[in-house]
Amino acid sequence: MRGDEPVRDAVAFWLDGDDEVSNEKHLGEYRRFTLSKILFIFACAIVALLVSGYAISVGEYSISFLDTYIRIWEHVTGNIVDITDDYVVWELRLPRVLGGILAGIALSVCGVSMQSMLKNPLADTYTTGISSGASLGATLAICAGFSLMEGPYAIVINAFLFSLVPMMMILAVSRMNNSSVTTIIMAGIAVMYIFNACNTVLKLWATDEALANVYYWSVGSLTGLSWSDVAVMAVFVVPGVAAIQLVSDKMNKMSMGDENARALGVDVERFRLLCLLVTSLVAASVVCFTGLIGFVGLVCPHIARIFIGSDNRLLIPASASCGAALLLVSDVIGRVVIAPNTLQVGVVTAFIGGPMFLYLVVKNKQTRW
Amino acid sequence: MPSIRTESLCFSYGGNDILHDIDLDIEGKGLVCIIGPNGVGKSTLIKCFNGLLRPTSGTVSVNGRPVGDYSVKELSELIGYVPSSTTMSFPMSVIDSVLLGRDSKSKWKLDPSDVLAAYRALKVMRLDDMALRNCNALSAGQMQKVNICRGLVRDSDIFILDEPTSNLDIKHQIFITNFLQILAEESGRLIVMISHDLNIAARFADKVVVLKEPGVLCAYGRPEEVITEEMIRDVYSVSSRIIAHDGRPHVILDYAENW
Numbered sequence: 001m002r003g004d005e006p007v008r009d010a011v012a013f014w015l016d017g018d019d020e021v022s023n024e025k026h027l028g029e030y031r032r033f034t035l036s037k038i039l040f041i042f043a044c045a046i047v048a049l050l051v052s053g054y055a056i057s058v059g060e061y062s063i064s065f066l067d068t069y070i071r072i073w074e075h076v077t078g079n080i081v082d083i084t085d086d087y088v089v090w091e092l093r094l095p096r097v098l099g100g101i102l103a104g105i106a107l108s109v110c111g112v113s114m115q116s117m118l119k120n121p122l123a124d125t126y127t128t129g130i131s132s133g134a135s136l137g138a139t140l141a142i143c144a145g146f147s148l149m150e151g152p153y154a155i156v157i158n159a160f161l162f163s164l165v166p167m168m169m170i171l172a173v174s175r176m177n178n179s180s181v182t183t184i185i186m187a188g189i190a191v192m193y194i195f196n197a198c199n200t201v202l203k204l205w206a207t208d209e210a211l212a213n214v215y216y217w218s219v220g221s222l223t224g225l226s227w228s229d230v231a232v233m234a235v236f237v238v239p240g241v242a243a244i245q246l247v248s249d250k251m252n253k254m255s256m257g258d259e260n261a262r263a264l265g266v267d268v269e270r271f272r273l274l275c276l277l278v279t280s281l282v283a284a285s286v287v288c289f290t291g292l293i294g295f296v297g298l299v300c301p302h303i304a305r306i307f308i309g310s311d312n313r314l315l316i317p318a319s320a321s322c323g324a325a326l327l328l329v330s331d332v333i334g335r336v337v338i339a340p341n342t343l344q345v346g347v348v349t350a351f352i353g354g355p356m357f358l359y360l361v362v363k364n365k366q367t368r369w
Numbered sequence: 370m371p372s373i374r375t376e377s378l379c380f381s382y383g384g385n386d387i388l389h390d391i392d393l394d395i396e397g398k399g400l401v402c403i404i405g406p407n408g409v410g411k412s413t414l415i416k417c418f419n420g421l422l423r424p425t426s427g428t429v430s431v432n433g434r435p436v437g438d439y440s441v442k443e444l445s446e447l448i449g450y451v452p453s454s455t456t457m458s459f460p461m462s463v464i465d466s467v468l469l470g471r472d473s474k475s476k477w478k479l480d481p482s483d484v485l486a487a488y489r490a491l492k493v494m495r496l497d498d499m500a501l502r503n504c505n506a507l508s509a510g511q512m513q514k515v516n517i518c519r520g521l522v523r524d525s526d527i528f529i530l531d532e533p534t535s536n537l538d539i540k541h542q543i544f545i546t547n548f549l550q551i552l553a554e555e556s557g558r559l560i561v562m563i564s565h566d567l568n569i570a571a572r573f574a575d576k577v578v579v580l581k582e583p584g585v586l587c588a589y590g591r592p593e594e595v596i597t598e599e600m601i602r603d604v605y606s607v608s609s610r611i612i613a614h615d616g617r618p619h620v621i622l623d624y625a626e627n628w
Binding site for chain 1: 492
């Protein structure tokens, strides 16, 4: 055809490829682009590691920052020098810190997953009703003495099982014909209101002591976490987060909309179902031990997005390290700021995360979501 | 040889009949343009081709095999698809958005061939200097070209595009349609696109599919056989005159005969 030589050249370029120099230039540019994001992940992870040491060192029984790492090393290698130090570090404080790391990772990764799957920047364990389900389970056990299982873990098990109820309803709604992402979120919000109403009714007949316990549970805390609690959390959190990371490329495709994701090879309905199931289990496994720690799941993914963008392959580890760091910093502040009393971690995360998030949103002029 | 065949294809949305008894046999390399008035079922038809929609009755076969027999993944590898528009819930960088079109072999390691294919596609569309920008900084036309890049890097035998030139200026409309025509010819691909521009379809398409109300096939054939004054009056209720240009029909539009 007359005048189509430039277009033929473009087709030839597309089919034959670029020259070596340009290829190297492009690869270098993309590697640098990715490296800057990986550095953010490492920075957050290092902050979490350093704060872990500090969190173990502070308290009524003081241990120096460096000694905490030495005590951990001595315990791991079986060469315990100071039994008191070892008991305080290993039995009292390390489970709390590891629990905090697991909770921070789990809540923020669940936030990323829910926001991506439901295509909503406000999706987290609250908007999907998981938190209110756990809260109702705990309130039933504390106020009404109703528990699905007896024993020391009655509240935890109740909270866990009840937190799965909203998930079941969401999954049932998502299986219905013509259900959209908006329908799923609205179902979650409806469940949240119903459960909150039940909670309020239960509290009307509760004793003062029960009310205090419910309040303590509902603000979220890492206090009293034991090794067995951490082990149970880890059983759900580690494989769950790894599974979500493994499907992060599919989550990216889901962000293009259901139709496009399907055209790119994602079995949309099944994938969303599996992701929501895994996410809910991970979130429930944390919330039932720690109580309701708000804000981490909602805000950490957005903070990470501001720094590294919306590519879930990197956003998931970035949010995880950011969540762990934020939760540990909040816990340390809660323990230090009004010592010897403790401010619950859920309250501190909101106090720190709120202004930080507002600052970043206002400073970051370009809209990212 | 790539092929798409439909037999008595019917499709309804919630009781509303959209497509009626479509019998089509598209075979071999080349650019096929689907034209027709708004709401006649063009997008529905191509979504039946790649399994995004399931026909109410009738069959669709791709490369001789019913679409329903393919898995979602197999079909996505066989057919590249560019939607008419894309809304990203959380916009990512231009290059990462194009890379979504590649199914990376490794989940952990960067595959240089993926990145180079994405840059090459962006270079063809003159967007390589915007590769690291966020998608929400792009205009509608630029985003349209990013969508085409994502389809290109899939490297599939069949490539389906839903109004790929709708947000583009005339230079880009001509470039992209001509590019798709030559790509089909040089690489042996079957490329199917929806267009509202009769002259673009007439000048570059190897074959033209015409749909008319109420969702029926009006004509399928070479542009000079299909794009006629009678067809335009029948399908669009528009009076026109056809002249020959470079051996192909060229439409001079006159007026709408009724509204």
